[in-house]
Amino acid sequence: MQIVIPKEIQPGETRVAASPDTVKKLCQQGHQVLVEHNAGLAATWSDALYIEAGAQIAADTTQLYSHEALILKINQPNTQEIDLYKPKSALVAQMNIHRFESLPALAAKAIDTYALELIPRITRGQSMDILSSQANIAGYRAVLLATQYFPRFMPMFMTAAGSVKPARVLILGAGVAGLQAIATAKRLGAIVEVFDVRPATREQVESLGAKFIEVELNDEERAAFEHTGGYAKEMSDDYKARQSALIAQQAASADIIITTALIPGKPAPVLITPETVAAMKAGSVIIDLAVAAGGNCPLSRSDEVVKSANSVTIVGHANVPVLVATDASSMFARNVLTFLGLLLNKEGQYAPQLEDEIIKATLVTHAGSIYFGSAAAPKAAPASPVAQPVAEPVPAPAAAITETV
Incomplete structure (x- = not known):
């Protein structure tokens, strides 16, 4: 599956979900990475740096979303972006899930959606914890x-x-x-x-x-x-x-x-x-x-x-x-890179570990069903291999202080 890095379109957003360093690691692992033109410019990373890291540059969104892909974003997509996604793609982003209203649109396209803010606060989740990395900066x-x-x-x-x-x-x-x-x-x-x-x-x-x-x-x-x-x-x-x-x-x-x-x-x-x-x-x-x-x-x-x-x-x-766009993007990108270790196999294929507790906690749409909030599929009869639909974020251990920004 192709990995896609779009330019963020939320007003005022300067971050990008992948850095040249993380793109280089993905390419070394055998993945194909497509970066939208000027996606990293506000974070001080030119297209040339991404090309040097092994990525290809997409001139526009038509080229960017021309195939089924694994999409890495900072922010949740709007309806116009979702319309561009190919069915059976996968999306990894901070979804602002408690206020996000377009899960049905993602489910309708059978898109696997991972809400990074729902990563459980367990020891092995710390290196993927985008809330903590961005809160440090804040x-x-x-x-x-x-x-x-x-x-x-x-x-x-x-x-x-x-x-x-x-x-x-x-x-x-x-x-x-x-x-x-x-x-x-x-x-x-x-x-x-x-x-x-x-x-x-x-x-x-x-x-x-x-x-x-x-x-x-x-x-x-x-x-x-x-x-x-x-x-x-x-x-x-x-x-x-x-x-x-x-x-x-x-x-x-x-x-x-x-x-x-x-x-x-x-x-x-x-x-x-x-x-x-x-x-x-x-x-x-x-x-x-x-x-x-x-x-x-x-x-x-x-x-x-x-x-x-x-x-x-x-x-x-x-x-x-x-x-603090450069460091904020670098930290977010490293969190995402670690998370992708649960989604991609050594052959470069999209193969999510559906029984992993971090995947269970973050997967909010899968195989046409919703696994979060009031629209979640019934727990007694989930429509996917995921063990149970996730209705609330998994609570953190007492050692982590996470209930504030």
């Missing part, structure tokens, strides 16, 4: 975005003109993005405080030199966390009230707030209320990394910079990894 770049809008220095300075106090950074959510944001802010000399609903994250936060802030849990809440492995979950109204009061108190003294909290398949929880923003200092900055899922602050707007009445800047960049 956490790093969020701090640099904050320095762009913050009107003061980040570290402490002692100069002949006087001393400058270090900035106080509050990070909400100690998942992959949050931990990277902590490390980056500390390198820049900030005082960092971190809030997370999961007590299990304290050790990691403190190991990076930040102060951990937590809502005191009652016995029932503590027991609930013990049964969920320490993962973020929907909390009680009483807990939310205590959480809101604590965050509002910390926000009032913060110079920069970076929010990363997400709950898979649900709107992002509101952590920074308009009242909390109104009590913040003029010149403060909020970077809302959850804005694509509704935002952790109701005042944030997707891909906009908003200034509140009291001069707080709220940045809602919906796709932060595109700001």
